[in-house]
Amino acid sequence: xxxxxxxxxxxxxxxxxxxxxxxxxxxxxxxxxxxxxxxxxxxxxxxxxxxxxxxxxxxxxxxxxxxxxxxxxxxxxxxxxxxxxxxxxxxxxxxxxxxxxxxxxxxxxxxxxxxxxxxxxxxxxxxxxxxxxxxxxxxxxxxxxxxxxxxxxxxxxxxxxxxxxxxxxxxxxxxxxxxxxxxxxxxxxxxxxxxxxxxxxxxxxxxxxxxxxxxxxxxxxxxxx
Numbered sequence: 325x326x327x328x329x330x331x332x333x334x335x336x337x338x339x340x341x342x343x344x345x346x347x348x349x350x351x352x353x354x355x356x357x358x359x360x361x362x363x364x365x366x367x368x369x370x371x372x373x374x375x376x377x378x379x380x381x382x383x384x385x386x387x388x389x390x391x392x393x394x395x396x397x398x399x400x401x402x403x404x405x406x407x408x409x410x411x412x413x414x415x416x417x418x419x420x421x422x423x424x425x426x427x428x429x430x431x432x433x434x435x436x437x438x439x440x441x442x443x444x445x446x447x448x449x450x451x452x453x454x455x456x457x458x459x460x461x462x463x464x465x466x467x468x469x470x471x472x473x474x475x476x477x478x479x480x481x482x483x484x485x486x487x488x489x490x491x492x493x494x495x496x497x498x499x500x501x502x503x504x505x506x507x508x509x510x511x512x513x514x515x516x517x518x519x520x521x522x523x524x525x526x527x528x529x530x531x532x533x534x535x536x537x538x539x540x541x542x543x544x545x546x547x548x549x
Contacts, residue, residue, distance in 0.1 A: 337369070351382045358410055363398030371398060383538050386411035387444040415440050434495065435533060435540060441466075442499035442535045448475035450498040452482055455530070457492035472501050477514050479521040486527050494522065496532040505536030507543070515543060 337353035346354070355372040362371035378396065379385040386407055393399040399407075417440075434453070442449055450468040455461055465485065468477050475498060486494060496518065498511075507515075511534060519529045531544040543549045 351376060355382070355385075358406055359403060366398075375399075381538055383443060386414075387537070411444055415444070431531070435542075438497045438533055439535055439540065442497065443537060445499050446501055447471055448473070448498055448501060450475050450477050450496070452485070453495040453497070454486055454489045454491035455493040455495070456490070459493055459530070462489050462491055474510075477518070479514070479518045482518055483521050483525055483527065486522065487525065491527060493528040493530050494518075495530050497535065498532075499535040503537035503539075505534045505539045505541045507532075507534050507541055512548065515549070519549065 337349055337357050340348055340353065341357070349357075352369060352372045355376065356368045359368050359372055362368040366374065375385055375396070376382060379388060388407075390401075390404050393404055438451065438453075442451065448470040449466050450470075451464060451466045453461060453464045467482065467485065468475050470476060477498075482494070485491075496515065500506075511532075515529075515532045518532075522529050529549055531542055531549060533543075534541045
């Protein structure tokens with residue numbers, strides 16, 4: 325390949341972004357902008373495409389730990405820290421916007437926020453979003469932290485926090501680090517317990533979202549709540 329042509333191709337994402345905006349870029353082009361340089365005879369676009377193909381998705385690439393890059397040519401400490409920083413920057417961006425803003429745009433925005441907070445977690449985290457009687461967000465809190473495959477949840481603590489916050493409704497969420505979002509029997513049982521505990525105090529549970537890697541399950545959408 326002509327070296328100049330390769331460099332010109334590597335410059336295309338930047339020019340495309342300036343002309344049409346960031347949303348016009350593919351995953352490969354966005355990744356290439358952050359990587360900045362290629363390796364081993366590949367320009368940065370080819371290198372980005374190779375990485376995405378090897379890991380299977382952008383989500384898996386950005387959530388991979390350093391040990392998973394040991395056999396990946398062209399990824400040393402510098403590029404690994406770049407990739408890790410991209411994921412953390414995205415997570416903080418969603419966090420800084422606040423669930424308050426996202427909630428006003430509908431359930432999809434809330435789901436995107438929850439995914440940004442939970443998808444890359446290596447342990448199960450149980451999060452609760454507390455809402456007022458007009459379903460405006462009061463606050464959100466990762467209330468319980470567990471292991472790779474289990475998190476112990478206490479409905480009484482959720483009700484207590486809801487009452488302290490003067491919440492009228494809740495959205496529950498937790499992640500499955502394995503990647504599969506399909507709820508377990510235990511997930512359904514604890515959800516029923518939380519719903520019953522909240523109902524006694526006239527607090528509504530609007531949904532329980534289970535987050536996997538690139539997928540989710542909504543209890544409300546399935547008619548379980």
